[in-house]
Amino acid sequence: MTPMSAIGYTFDAFMVLVFVVFLLLVVLRPKPAIVQKKSQSGALDLKNELYEPFERDDQYGQLGAKPQPLLEYMRLAVLLVTVAPIKFVSASLCMLSVHLMCRASVILPKGLQAQTVASLGKVLCRLCLFCWGFVKFTWIIVEPGQLPKGVEPAAIVSNHISYLDIIVHCANSFPSFVARGNTKDLPLVGLISKHLQCIYVNRDFKKGNVAGVSGQVKDRMEMAAAGQLPASTRPLLLFPEGTTTNGKCLLPFKSGAFLAGAPVQPMILRYGEDRVSPAWESIEPLWHSILMLANPFHSVTARQLPIYYPSEEEKADPKLYAANVRDLMLREGGFKPSESTLAESRAYIALMEGRKPPANSLAGQALGIEANGAKPNGKPAKDDAGIADVPGASGAKKLE
Structure with missing residues (x-):
């Protein structure tokens, strides 16, 4: 076989593969759902x-x-x-490297393990973002004014x-965070989350550990503010909105991050407006990953605001503290304020996918859905549009 023939066969195989992928995309692309638009009241x-x-x-x-x-x-x-195979393989290798680094760190003295994992982890996470296509990564630090020292x-x-x-965030501070309970059992990510000293929760389980989680966060923050944690403890990252948004609005903050009355470091993330938004809203994870991998370049800007030191009034009232930090981030980030919640996020996604919204959402109430699966008249909860009763919601699959 001559070199020209080999090139010709390779090109033909490439075109066949592209055509097959093209057909799969056309056939398997998400289809707009028949959206439920009418309730009992209108x-x-x-x-x-x-x-x-x-x-x-x-x-x-959508x-x-x-x-x-x-x-x-x-x-x-x-x-x-x-492009996508290169991005996927290289990003996966970065995550594998972090995992192997965590495994190998056991040979180091205790005092060096956390420091080494954090230092190398930051570099590997930044490299992972680059492999995903984030060629522009901007970290802005807003210089504080005259603030208390030593805290x-x-x-x-x-x-x-x-x-x-x-x-x-891991590319900058390699922080721990509040994660779903099954995170520690996931391949690759599980061991990394343990080295990050994450707090594990089950957000959908309402009877056992919700108060306990707030207590764990509060205790850890109080100890961190008092300097009682080991030097190897990773900083704690919290998302007080409780769910993801499209990045243009800011939801009300839950008070759990502010119960300790301790200083916090506000951070604002913004992703570039590209063909596909990195926002994980109203889209299935697989299709979103395909679009992210198939679009070569992305950008993100992180803005680190000065440390927020609560007043005595804010320390005594976590809800006031949460509201004031949110107001600061609204001003500095240029967000639009929203009073929406996780329930409305799940309701919106359910309606867009042609499913029944949660009973505790406004849409669920408008449709007359009760938490026990029955309508107020006692009949089975099969709504007029025949929306399938699918357990959970798209929002429930996210790692928050």
């Missing part, structure tokens, strides 16, 4: 301001199902065959947009 307003924080406004739209020209699917197919922040509080937020 029309459901999907443009309700409570849903604004969860709307996707990138090129691929659920990633906005119709695209065939040329766009061909472009995605070419990038999935060429360190007990936690980092940040807005929450994407599953990539954790990697962004």
